[in-house]
Amino acid sequence: MAKNSKRTTKQLASTAAKFLSDANSSxxxxxxxxSVLAQSRTTKQTGKKMESELSAILKSSKYDKDTKMLAASLLSQSNSSR
Known part of the structure; x- marks a missing residue:
């Protein structure tokens, strides 16, 4: 697996941590x-299967802007050669 040179920003990691601890988060x-937090300090990257799921989230109207923001961040850290 290729190494991921992209990193989650500290601001996004902080936001993701808040979503995880929020009982009202979906x-x-x-x-x-x-997943965002897992990629924040490592070379992990988004897998091929997850790319399809993230794409579906971004195209759907049933997800809120915060969920789409997380999906977009993860999708941006996928293997661009796929």
């Missing part, structure tokens, strides 16, 4: 927040 928002 399951998908918490899932994406965990």
């Amino acid at each position: 399951k998908i928002k918490k899932h994406l927040s965990g």
Whole structure:
């Protein structure tokens, strides 16, 4: 697997941590927040299967702007050669 040179910003990592601790956050928002935090200080990158799920989230009208923001961040850290 290729190394990821892109990193989650401290501001986004902080926001993701808040979503994780918020009892009112949706399951998908918490899932994406965990992924964002996992990529914040490592060379982990978004996998191919996750790319498809993230794309569907961005295209859907049922997700709020915060969920789409997390999805966009994760999608930007995917392998660009795919």
